[in-house]
Amino acid sequence: MIASHLPVLQVVMSLVAAPLCMVLHRGRPAWLLSVAVSWASLACAVALLLQVIDDGAVTYAFGGWAAPVGIEYRIDILNGFVLLIIAAISAVVVPYSLRSAADEIAPERLWLFYAVLNLLLAGLFGIAITGDLFNVFVFLEISSLASYALVSLGRDRRALTAAFRYLILGTLGATFILIGIGLLYAATGTLNMADIAVRVQGQLDSRTILAAFAFLTVGISLKAALFPLHSWLPGAYAYAPSAVTALLAATATKVAIYLLLRMVFLFGPDFIYEELPLSEVIVTLALLGVLSGSAAALLQTDVKRLLAYSSVAHVGYMLLGIGLGGMLGLGGGIVHLFNHAMAKGAVFLAVGCIVLRVGSSELASLQGIGRRMPWTMAAFVIAAFSLIGVPLTAGFIGKWYLVLAAMERGWWWVAAALLVAGALSVLYMWRVVEQAYFHEPHPANADAAEAPLSMLVPLWVLAAASVYFGIDTSLNAGLAARAAAVVLGIAP
Amino acid sequence: MSEALGLYNYWIFVALMMTGLFIVVSRGNLVKKIIGLNIFQASVFLFFISLGKVDHGTAPIVSHAGDHGAAIYANPLPHVLILTAIVVGVSTTAVALALVVRIFEAFGSVEDDDLHRAEHES
Numbered sequence: 126m127i128a129s130h131l132p133v134l135q136v137v138m139s140l141v142a143a144p145l146c147m148v149l150h151r152g153r154p155a156w157l158l159s160v161a162v163s164w165a166s167l168a169c170a171v172a173l174l175l176q177v178i179d180d181g182a183v184t185y186a187f188g189g190w191a192a193p194v195g196i197e198y199r200i201d202i203l204n205g206f207v208l209l210i211i212a213a214i215s216a217v218v219v220p221y222s223l224r225s226a227a228d229e230i231a232p233e234r235l236w237l238f239y240a241v242l243n244l245l246l247a248g249l250f251g252i253a254i255t256g257d258l259f260n261v262f263v264f265l266e267i268s269s270l271a272s273y274a275l276v277s278l279g280r281d282r283r284a285l286t287a288a289f290r291y292l293i294l295g296t297l298g299a300t301f302i303l304i305g306i307g308l309l310y311a312a313t314g315t316l317n318m319a320d321i322a323v324r325v326q327g328q329l330d331s332r333t334i335l336a337a338f339a340f341l342t343v344g345i346s347l348k349a350a351l352f353p354l355h356s357w358l359p360g361a362y363a364y365a366p367s368a369v370t371a372l373l374a375a376t377a378t379k380v381a382i383y384l385l386l387r388m389v390f391l392f393g394p395d396f397i398y399e400e401l402p403l404s405e406v407i408v409t410l411a412l413l414g415v416l417s418g419s420a421a422a423l424l425q426t427d428v429k430r431l432l433a434y435s436s437v438a439h440v441g442y443m444l445l446g447i448g449l450g451g452m453l454g455l456g457g458g459i460v461h462l463f464n465h466a467m468a469k470g471a472v473f474l475a476v477g478c479i480v481l482r483v484g485s486s487e488l489a490s491l492q493g494i495g496r497r498m499p500w501t502m503a504a505f506v507i508a509a510f511s512l513i514g515v516p517l518t519a520g521f522i523g524k525w526y527l528v529l530a531a532m533e534r535g536w537w538w539v540a541a542a543l544l545v546a547g548a549l550s551v552l553y554m555w556r557v558v559e560q561a562y563f564h565e566p567h568p569a570n571a572d573a574a575e576a577p578l579s580m581l582v583p584l585w586v587l588a589a590a591s592v593y594f595g596i597d598t599s600l601n602a603g604l605a606a607r608a609a610a611v612v613l614g615i616a617p
Numbered sequence: 618m619s620e621a622l623g624l625y626n627y628w629i630f631v632a633l634m635m636t637g638l639f640i641v642v643s644r645g646n647l648v649k650k651i652i653g654l655n656i657f658q659a660s661v662f663l664f665f666i667s668l669g670k671v672d673h674g675t676a677p678i679v680s681h682a683g684d685h686g687a688a689i690y691a692n693p694l695p696h697v698l699i700l701t702a703i704v705v706g707v708s709t710t711a712v713a714l715a716l717v718v719r720i721f722e723a724f725g726s727v728e729d730d731d732l733h734r735a736e737h738e739s
Contacts (some may be wrong), residue, residue: 244663259698266705277716283736289716293641296654296709300661303702307665411640593713 128172132185132198135169135208136264138162139247143240150309152235156223159239163212163219166250166541170212174205174604183196184256192256199256203390205606206459207253207383211468215246218470221366221583225477229280229366238278238366245271245372252380258306258316260385261298268380269295272361279364287360294357298347305341308333322391329396331363335370341388342403349381351407351444352414355437362433367477370429374436375470379462382443385461388576389447390612398450405478407448410541414441417588419549428476428557429486432469435512435553436451439465442527445539449530452609460605464511464519464594471587473503478576478584483569488556493566495558497573500559500581504588509554511591514547518595522602626667633660645729647720651713658706662699669695 127134137493142162144319146155176183177200185198192199200208219242230238248268252261273295277288310316313324313331328334343354350358358378362370380395389397397403425431443465471549478501479494494501511520524543531539594601621628633656640653665729674691721727 200683259701263701263705266709270708271717273712277719285716285720285723286732286736289647289713292709292713292716293654293688296713297638297641299705300658303661304664307668307695307698311668316694366699552680 128176130185131169131173131176132183132200132254133187135166135173135212136247136250138165138169138464139243139250143243143247146236146240146243148375150236150477152227152232154222154241155236156219156224156226157240159219159243160245163215163246166246167212167216170205170208173200174202174209174247177202177205193315193320196260197256197317198254199319200254201611202604203386203459203611206463206604206608207379208250210379210463211246211249211253211376214466214470215371217583217586218368218372218375218474221371221474221477221580224577224580225368225481226366228481230278234278240276241271241274242369242372244268245275245495249351250377251381253383256318258309258318258321260316262303262306265302266299268377269299269348272377275369275373275520276361276365280367281364281365283360284364285355286370287364287470291357291361294347298344298354301340301344303344305337305339305344307339308340312337316488318387318391322393325392329392333391338388338392338401342385345384349378349385349444350416350437350440351412352437352441355414355418355440358437359433361431362436363427363430367429367473367480370433371470371473371477374433375466376472378436378440379443379466380416382440382447382458382462385447386608386612389455391612394450394613404448404450407444408536408539410439411441411448412446412539414438415445415546416549419546419553422553423549423556425553426488427486428479428488428491429473429533431488431553431557432472432476435550437470438550439469439512440525441549445527446523446530449527449534449536449539451530451533452606452613453526453533454530455609456602456606457523459608460526461520461523463601463605464523464591467590467594468508468511468518468520470554471584471591472505472512474580474584474587475505475508478580482573482576485569488495488560490569491557491560492564493561494569494570494573495561497566497570498575501553501576501584504581504584506558507588508591511560511595513550513554516595517592519591519593519601521595522598556582626663626670630660630664630667633657633663636660639672645716647727647729648714648736651710654713655706655710658702658709662703662706665695665699669693 139162142158145158149155174606182199182201187196205364226238245268248271249265255261273288273292276291278284301548313321315321336576345353362374417440418434422431422434443458443461446454476486483490511518529544637653637657637660638683641650644650671689671691676691677690717727724732
């Protein structure tokens with residue numbers, strides 16, 4: 126009975142938890158409820174994914190109205206995998222947020238913080254799970270509005286301007302997506318994505334479809350922070366509360382990249398890779414993003430900003446996978462979605478621990494922190510290895526696939542650029558490690574103690590996952606390969 | 618030529634869209650940016666609404682008399698979608714204005730240039 130309603134529960138649990146947090150009106154009960162919901166969501170996502178692996182795509186018709194008339198939730202391997210990423214990260218970050226949020230957010234606003242956090246999760250789950258294109262827009266705006274509010278809760282007053290700039294660009298992106306949806310509806314007469322994918326074939330040379338494709342691509346690229354549309358990202362990540370940064374960095378851009386993958390599925394790989402020069406365009410922009418993000422990270426004096434620019438670079442890696450295409454490229458991009466979520470989540474959680482104890486994320490105030498907070502910094506270093514892409518960590522797999530995919534197409538310059546970017550990422554991570562381990566402790570952090578256990582455990586779960594999934598790749602790489610087959614239309 | 622003029626509602630959509638986008642990009646005042654954003658969104662609403670309009674079309678309600686064969690129906694779906702999008706637009710404006718109020722409290726200005734200067738000082 127309950128198993129048949131899992132798809133709707135995935136979204137509804139978080140959506141209902143948000144007003145409940147408002148009713149509870151106190152920080153700690155709201156936190157307890159959010160933890161319970163995030164763990165239930167994880168169980169739900171795992172159950173759904175297992176169901177999909179066993180029986181193929183799961184569908185859920187709202188109100189009993191079958192698609193394409195009614196709205197449908199549709200889960201295949203691709204979005205099942207994305208749901209798992211969002212649910213796993215939220216199940217780790219929400220418990221972590223108790224101490225971190227209490228430190229960074231005024232106590233009388235704490236329950237509001239959890240209400241908005243649950244709205245964000247409901248929106249992210251909704252984007253990933255729905256099979257209806259207009260539903261995507263609505264959930265996108267739910268998650269975006271929630272993330273603007275969450276970013277603005279940061280302690281620094283610059284969080285407000287960062288949130289405003291994010292809002293302006295985010296709304297432009299969402300409205301572009303809306304125009305694209307309208308044009309697509311005008312051409313096909315349906316909003317159901319599986320239905321569109323069928324009806325769009327045969328009229329791919331129509332100008333309406335081309336315009337729809339262009340608007341959707343630009344809008345989604347804004348949300349995904351594809352170079353050169355990434356200007357909102359560093360500010361938003363740098364000034365948001367630490368737990369929010371970890372959650373956004375690990376999930377929000379990933380969902381936008383999932384939407385781009387869905388577009389490949391909607392319009393068909395032949396259209397994207399054969400008829401349009403999109404492969405060359407996306408690969409070029411993605412590489413520029415990888416290189417400029419890595420170079421900008423080198424110049425930052427704030428760790429959160431440094432890691433935010435590293436996110437711009439890593440979004441570039443995932444988009445590179447989409448640009449290169451084929452089983453290897455798409456598989457590499459999708460597996461990097463998972464691995465980057467784990468590793469980037471871990472480093473931002475580690476920075477959150479440091480902000481709690483030191484009160485600042487300035488690079489200079491990190492001097493000697495490796496001696497004061499050995500467990501936090503050890504986890505940071507492990508996750509940093511994964512971000513750099515050292516073999517035997519999760520980050521290596523995605524980059525390896527990408528290099529193979531580039532070689533397969535004979536684009537050796539892509540592989541060379543990836544090597545340069547790898548070297549740059551070693552340099553910017555080294556700047557943090559050097560400050561933490563090879564300096565006498567800074568007077569500002571003389572009395573900094575190790576982070577509390579409630580923050581260390583979530584941090585180490587993600588750091589351990591970054592290593593585990595680098596050694597046993599059957600789950601992440603296996604699922605990513607099957608998801609790539611779904612995108613290419615090889616598997617149902 | 619007459620075909621291009623016949624699509625005048627789409628020309629209005631494009632003109633409004635460009636106007637809104639230009640205001641968002643060119644104005645430094647945050648409130649004016651929000652106004653530009655609203656014009657931009659409203660243009661998209663108009664686009665959807667004219668998409669669903671059919672000349673002499675009526676609401677698709679089947680009458681009991683059974684004379685529905687002759688009537689021309691307009692597609693109500695784009696209109697329904699736009700109701701949702703209007704709600705989204707209003708919420709976005711509300712969040713944006715709330716942020717502007719907070720920015721004014723924190724910085725004492727809502728001009729982009731002043732804000733940039735204040736950000737570099739702090």
